[in-house]
Structures are given as structure tokens and as C-alpha cells.
Amino acid sequence: MTVDFQKLQNEVSETRQLVLTLLDRLNSPASKKEYSDELLTVGQAANLLNLTTATVYGMVYEKRIPFSKPSGSGRLYFVRSELIEWVKNGRKATSDELDEQARQQISSRITRRKQSKDRKGGPVA
Structure with a gap:
């Protein structure tokens, strides 16, 4: 060869x-x-979200998920990008992130109080 x-x-x-x-x-x-911008059926949306079709129908009924239903049509459609954005917007902060937010708010309030006392000349006796 x-x-x-x-x-x-x-x-x-x-x-x-x-x-x-x-x-x-x-x-x-x-x-x-x-x-x-791809349109998805209920089954495809369920697969994308890793849910059952019954769960997706329930979420549509409760208006908890973005969907489209053209007038005169009994079909439901979902836009892939809208579903992904919906999932991203539903993200919950971790405990560490919540702790950091609390520290920042406390620090900000302490700083504002100090600035306020400085402008007023300190505590009145």
C-alpha cells in the first residue's frame, strides 16, 4: 500500500x-x-428547563413563565432567549453574597451617621 x-x-x-x-x-x-429567538413548543421548553410538560403548563396557567399564545390558536410558544433570561433573573443570592451585601449596608449606614454627627457638631449633652 x-x-x-x-x-x-x-x-x-x-x-x-x-x-x-x-x-x-x-x-x-x-x-x-x-x-x-427560536420558538419552542411546550415539550421543547420543558426539555430546556429540565421540567415536565405538566409543570410548564401549570406555570403558564399561573402566569409565572413568559409565553406566547397567538389569538385564535390553542398552541403555546416560548422564545428560547426569553426563557433563558427568565431563569437568569430568578437567580437567588448565595449566603456569602447576602452576608457581603449586609456588611456593605451596615458600613454605609455607619459612615452616613458619622457624617451626620460631624455636620451637626456631635451628640448634644
Whole structure:
């Protein structure tokens, strides 16, 4: 069996070019926009959120999740980017983050009280 290195090199070069082209298409803003504005069905939304379809229907009934229902249609639709943003906005702070926020608020209040006392000339006896 003989190996034609020139032919092999050409095929590797072509493959590399195809991969680069595909990467460019995947990273292009238009591709991301199309993907983020993608309409999803109830089942697809449930899969994205790792929930059951019954849970998604319940959340729609309670109006706790963003959805669309075209007039005259019994179908529900969800926009992928809206669901992702909804999940991100529902993020809860960790205990450490809450502790840090409390420290900052206490520090800010102490500083304001000191500044107020300095302007008024200190505590009245």
C-alpha cells in the first residue's frame, strides 16, 4: 500500500478549511440571534428547563413563565432567549453574597451617621 503524501496533505488542508468555515458560522452574530429567538413548543421548553410538560403548563396557567399564545390558536410558544433570561433573573443570592451585601449596608449606614454627627457638631449633652 502506497501513501500519496501530497494527496493526504491536500485532504487535511480541505478538512481544516471546512472546520474553520463551520466555526465561523457557529460564532457569527446572525447564527446566535436566530438560535436565541427560536420558538419552542411546550415539550421543547420543558426539555430546556429540565421540567415536565405538566409543570410548564401549570406555570403558564399561573402566569409565572413568559409565553406566547397567538389569538385564535390553542398552541403555546416560548422564545428560547426569553426563557433563558427568565431563569437568569430568578437567580437567588448565595449566603456569602447576602452576608457581603449586609456588611456593605451596615458600613454605609455607619459612615452616613458619622457624617451626620460631624455636620451637626456631635451628640448634644
